Amino acid sequence: MYNLLFTRYNCTGQNTMPEALPLLTLNPEDTVPLVEQIVAGIKRLTEERVLRVGTRLPSIRNFAIQHNVSRFTVVDAYDRLVALGYLASRRGSGFYVAARQQVEVSTASTCRLDQADDVLWLLHNTFQDISGAVRPGCGWLPSDWLNPSVIQKSLHELSRKPGEFLTGYGDVSGYQPLRQHLLQKHLSDIGISAEVNQVIMTNGATHGLDLAARLLIRPGDAVLIDDPGYYTLFGYLKTLGAKLIGVPRNINGPDVARMEQLIQEFHPKLFFTNTVLHNPTGTSTSLAVAHQILQLAEKHQLYIVEDDIYGDLHPSSAPRLATLDQLKRVIYISSFSKTISASLRVGFIACAPELAARLLDLKLLSGLTTSEINQRIMYQILIEGRYRKHIERVRSRLQEVRGQVIEQLEHSGLTLHVDPVGGMFVWAQLPAGQNAAEVATLATRENIMLAPGNLFRPYQEPSSWLRFNVAHCNDDRIFDFLKRQVGMKATS
Amino acid sequence: MYNLLFTRYNCTGQNTMPEALPLLTLNPEDTVPLVEQIVAGIKRLTEERVLRVGTRLPSIRNFAIQHNVSRFTVVDAYDRLVALGYLASRRGSGFYVAARQQVEVSTASTCRLDQADDVLWLLHNTFQDISGAVRPGCGWLPSDWLNPSVIQKSLHELSRKPGEFLTGYGDVSGYQPLRQHLLQKHLSDIGISAEVNQVIMTNGATHGLDLAARLLIRPGDAVLIDDPGYYTLFGYLKTLGAKLIGVPRNINGPDVARMEQLIQEFHPKLFFTNTVLHNPTGTSTSLAVAHQILQLAEKHQLYIVEDDIYGDLHPSSAPRLATLDQLKRVIYISSFSKTISASLRVGFIACAPELAARLLDLKLLSGLTTSEINQRIMYQILIEGRYRKHIERVRSRLQEVRGQVIEQLEHSGLTLHVDPVGGMFVWAQLPAGQNAAEVATLATRENIMLAPGNLFRPYQEPSSWLRFNVAHCNDDRIFDFLKRQVGMKATS
Numbered sequence: 004m005y006n007l008l009f010t011r012y013n014c015t016g017q018n019t020m021p022e023a024l025p026l027l028t029l030n031p032e033d034t035v036p037l038v039e040q041i042v043a044g045i046k047r048l049t050e051e052r053v054l055r056v057g058t059r060l061p062s063i064r065n066f067a068i069q070h071n072v073s074r075f076t077v078v079d080a081y082d083r084l085v086a087l088g089y090l091a092s093r094r095g096s097g098f099y100v101a102a103r104q105q106v107e108v109s110t111a112s113t114c115r116l117d118q119a120d121d122v123l124w125l126l127h128n129t130f131q132d133i134s135g136a137v138r139p140g141c142g143w144l145p146s147d148w149l150n151p152s153v154i155q156k157s158l159h160e161l162s163r164k165p166g167e168f169l170t171g172y173g174d175v176s177g178y179q180p181l182r183q184h185l186l187q188k189h190l191s192d193i194g195i196s197a198e199v200n201q202v203i204m205t206n207g208a209t210h211g212l213d214l215a216a217r218l219l220i221r222p223g224d225a226v227l228i229d230d231p232g233y234y235t236l237f238g239y240l241k242t243l244g245a246k247l248i249g250v251p252r253n254i255n256g257p258d259v260a261r262m263e264q265l266i267q268e269f270h271p272k273l274f275f276t277n278t279v280l281h282n283p284t285g286t287s288t289s290l291a292v293a294h295q296i297l298q299l300a301e302k303h304q305l306y307i308v309e310d311d312i313y314g315d316l317h318p319s320s321a322p323r324l325a326t327l328d329q330l331k332r333v334i335y336i337s338s339f340s341k342t343i344s345a346s347l348r349v350g351f352i353a354c355a356p357e358l359a360a361r362l363l364d365l366k367l368l369s370g371l372t373t374s375e376i377n378q379r380i381m382y383q384i385l386i387e388g389r390y391r392k393h394i395e396r397v398r399s400r401l402q403e404v405r406g407q408v409i410e411q412l413e414h415s416g417l418t419l420h421v422d423p424v425g426g427m428f429v430w431a432q433l434p435a436g437q438n439a440a441e442v443a444t445l446a447t448r449e450n451i452m453l454a455p456g457n458l459f460r461p462y463q464e465p466s467s468w469l470r471f472n473v474a475h476c477n478d479d480r481i482f483d484f485l486k487r488q489v490g491m492k493a494t495s
Numbered sequence: 496m497y498n499l500l501f502t503r504y505n506c507t508g509q510n511t512m513p514e515a516l517p518l519l520t521l522n523p524e525d526t527v528p529l530v531e532q533i534v535a536g537i538k539r540l541t542e543e544r545v546l547r548v549g550t551r552l553p554s555i556r557n558f559a560i561q562h563n564v565s566r567f568t569v570v571d572a573y574d575r576l577v578a579l580g581y582l583a584s585r586r587g588s589g590f591y592v593a594a595r596q597q598v599e600v601s602t603a604s605t606c607r608l609d610q611a612d613d614v615l616w617l618l619h620n621t622f623q624d625i626s627g628a629v630r631p632g633c634g635w636l637p638s639d640w641l642n643p644s645v646i647q648k649s650l651h652e653l654s655r656k657p658g659e660f661l662t663g664y665g666d667v668s669g670y671q672p673l674r675q676h677l678l679q680k681h682l683s684d685i686g687i688s689a690e691v692n693q694v695i696m697t698n699g700a701t702h703g704l705d706l707a708a709r710l711l712i713r714p715g716d717a718v719l720i721d722d723p724g725y726y727t728l729f730g731y732l733k734t735l736g737a738k739l740i741g742v743p744r745n746i747n748g749p750d751v752a753r754m755e756q757l758i759q760e761f762h763p764k765l766f767f768t769n770t771v772l773h774n775p776t777g778t779s780t781s782l783a784v785a786h787q788i789l790q791l792a793e794k795h796q797l798y799i800v801e802d803d804i805y806g807d808l809h810p811s812s813a814p815r816l817a818t819l820d821q822l823k824r825v826i827y828i829s830s831f832s833k834t835i836s837a838s839l840r841v842g843f844i845a846c847a848p849e850l851a852a853r854l855l856d857l858k859l860l861s862g863l864t865t866s867e868i869n870q871r872i873m874y875q876i877l878i879e880g881r882y883r884k885h886i887e888r889v890r891s892r893l894q895e896v897r898g899q900v901i902e903q904l905e906h907s908g909l910t911l912h913v914d915p916v917g918g919m920f921v922w923a924q925l926p927a928g929q930n931a932a933e934v935a936t937l938a939t940r941e942n943i944m945l946a947p948g949n950l951f952r953p954y955q956e957p958s959s960w961l962r963f964n965v966a967h968c969n970d971d972r973i974f975d976f977l978k979r980q981v982g983m984k985a986t987s
Contacts, residue, residue: 364611
């Protein structure tokens with residue numbers, strides 16, 4: 004419905020609407036009058052904070068031209084929005100998004116949502132389905148790559164099993180057979196040995212990150228993170244009052260020399276990292292680097308939260324920090340959201356027994372148990388071999404397309420960070436001097452949703468990099484656009 | 496496996512093992528040697544904190560007698576546990592649970608889990624299934640009162656619907672048709688009118704309470720709660736550093752006069768309350784009291800979190816604070832965990848739009864979306880009328896048994912707070928001078944799990960009250976025990 008300007012209003016830090024872009028997609032043939040469409044549209048954009056407080060709206064004349072409506076219609080709509088408190092008019096200067104009634108208590112909260120404003124804006128947009136858009140910047144696999152029939156089959160099987168699990172709270176740590184399976188299969192396969200009380204099921208990996216972060220971080224703490232890295236995590240850590248210290252990411256994983264300097268300077272107590280098929284660069288930490296990271300962790304009493312949600316997409320084996328460390332200082336977190344279904348919200352934590360007991364306590368107090376129905380669906384998929392088959396298919400399909408996408412990206416004038424050995428992400432750089440956020444903004448006009456590098460940086464620092472999801476790149480519009488961009492800049 | 500002493504080690508605040516009770520259930524015929532059974536058993540009890548740091552273990556002689564094993568076996572087991580760091584031996588004084596290696600970072604956390612130690616202990620036990628035990632203290636309906644076939648039917652229906660919902664993240668606020676249904680049916684039925692962006696799906700009501708508390712509370716804040724009230728909430732609020740101020744509960748709801756004094760003294764910013772069929776007293780707030788509470792809230796800028804998880808069990812209509820207030824100062828929270836299935840983890844929040852936007856932000860950052868599969872299961876149950884039928888059956892069944900249970904309780908010498916008009920809870924008092932925690936401890940020896948009143952008090956203050964779940968009272972052992980207790984005390 005709305006032509007969302009993917010990166011415009013947050014990434015470039017500008018507070019004025021770009022005059023040329025239509026703000027809304029209006030439909031003159033709709034039974035809803037145009038005035039009401041405009042009122043509803045702007046109302047929603049302000050509520051979703053796509054339009055932030057203080058943003059100047061297009062002038063009445065420009066809005067009318069951009070949307071092909073009469074000025075009277077715009078005057079009427081703006082007036083109504085002023086009456087409703089969504090807009091304020093400043094004499095001689097135009098219409099602005101008004102500061103609406105605030106939640107009085109909010110300023111007193113220790114949960115600093117305002118610190119995560121940019122990430123929140125982005126998240127809301129990421130989860131919005133924009134029909135007709137191409138989404139090379141998407142963070143997950145396209146629905147036609149996933150296999151709903153695998154879930155359907157398990158639902159069907161479960162529907163034939165009466166039992167208390169359908170109505171009860173279940174085990175506080177999670178469904179015991181699933182935890183056993185994860186131990187004996189998933190963790191054991193990557194060389195982690197642990198006991199069942201060290202495994203706690205969560206509502207996806209983000210819930211695991213949430214529990215670990217809440218338990219271990221207090222306001223003002225310095226926390227090491229991958230730079231670039233996972234933006235939802237960055238946003239969340241900021242709401243806890245953490246100070247994010249980015250460890251630059253090389254092709255072999257985190258830059259260990261820089262990491263040591265940062266540790267000495269900031270005395271962080273935690274390092275959040277993606278070891279295998281890192282988001283967004285697609286790189287995996289080498290064995291040597293993993294060893295060095297753990298030595299640093301030991302020396303400086305650092306805990307490591309290892310987010311391994313992409314690991315299963317790796318075509319062969321890749322070392323995990325938790326494998327070397329055997330869950331002493333590493334809190335291992337994973338889920339099945341990126342590989343089989345985000346709708347199940349099945350993830351887990353594996354860590355040292357003492358820490359597991361505390362994380363379990365926090366899980367219990369803040370949400371009681373996690374859905375046993377969903378965990379049983381996942382369990383069925385795992386034990387009947389459907390997961391393995393599915394993941395093999397996804398892996399080989401990714402291998403097939405990755406080469407083509409890389410070729411097309413290079414042909415479009417972009418430079419690759421590295422050829423990833425697996426996974427869905429490719430990290431590619433625009434020619435020197437080009438700002439990825441600006442390019443992404445231009446792309447939204449053509450309904451192409453890119454993921455510019457600034458989003459993946461701790462404080463949205465400018466970047467000339469873009470993340471591509473190779474599974475979403477089967478559309479020439481992407482490369483046509485990139486060629487034009489790169490070419491345009493080269494001649495300008 | 497373990498004879499869990501339901502209330503002993505936390506409720507009475509004693510730190511020594513009651514000498515007469517066996518700590519473990521050992522099996523001499525097991526292939527696992529007795530020594531190893533003892534080591535594993537005590538190891539687990541300390542890890543689960545059933546045995547807390549500093550607790551003195553039975554002497555070698557007593558342990559041997561209680562468990563019918565040789566003293567050599569006990570010496571061997573205790574020695575191994577000392578070597579493993581689980582026990583410490585103090586010369587001439589015996590064996591104690593040792594302070595084991597702590598998570599170093601934990602002391603630095605702002606999440607004060609230690610503040611919720613008693614509640615955590617209780618929660619772990621509550622969720623543990625003890626075979627053969629009668630559970631009149633249970634907080635939910637027995638599994639044979641719930642109707643797994645209702646869930647099975649929905650699972651079956653969903654298994655035949657392919658769709659992106661099986662694999663995707665879904666809408667950040669939750670499944671739109673379910674939220675619409677909750678608005679148009681559930682909320683509308685109780686007289687709350689709102690728009691769809693005011694409804695956010697959560698993983699059960701506890702997740703809703705968690706989001707509201709995290710957003711609105713900072714360490715040191717005074718928070719009003721029902722006294723007695725919901726202990727998981729109390730434990731959780733304590734981890735956030737909140738100071739709990741109990742508002743005494745009368746038969747018509749919170750004591751408003753006392754509430755005003757407490758507001759003037761402590762300047763709380765929030766009041767968490769169960770309006771309908773309050774846990775544990777079974778009372779509902781009257782219309783007049785509801786009105787007065789909202790006047791106080793308005794006057795003192797207080798926000799109210801209304802937990803309405805039992806409301807659907809009310810046989811007729813009862814006012815909600817949110818109905819009077821129309822979600823201005825009231826954050827309305829509910830779920831289907833107590834009525835149809837706790838395994839689905841489907842709950843929701845309804846509140847003012849601005850607040851809803853912030854709660855949604857926090858939900859997103861701390862866990863992304865909630866399971867659309869589960870929300871669709873719930874949606875099917877609701878729209879096909881299965882929920883209504885089920886709840887009517889549960890209501891009438893509760894009405895049937897409540898009278899009998901009340902009669903038996905009174906016949907056993909207990910005094911009722913009030914005859915509840917609906918729901919599963921009855922709040923009954925022991926004769927003057929009897930301590931409910933002590934009575935509950937004695938009950939565990941007979942495998943009867945009672946819920947003593949101290950558990951429901953903000954700081955576990957002593958109480959002579961007990962909460963009974965009428966759906967779990969179909970066992971004469973309960974009343975036999977109570978008669979003996981009450982009689983014993985009367986003659987002692």
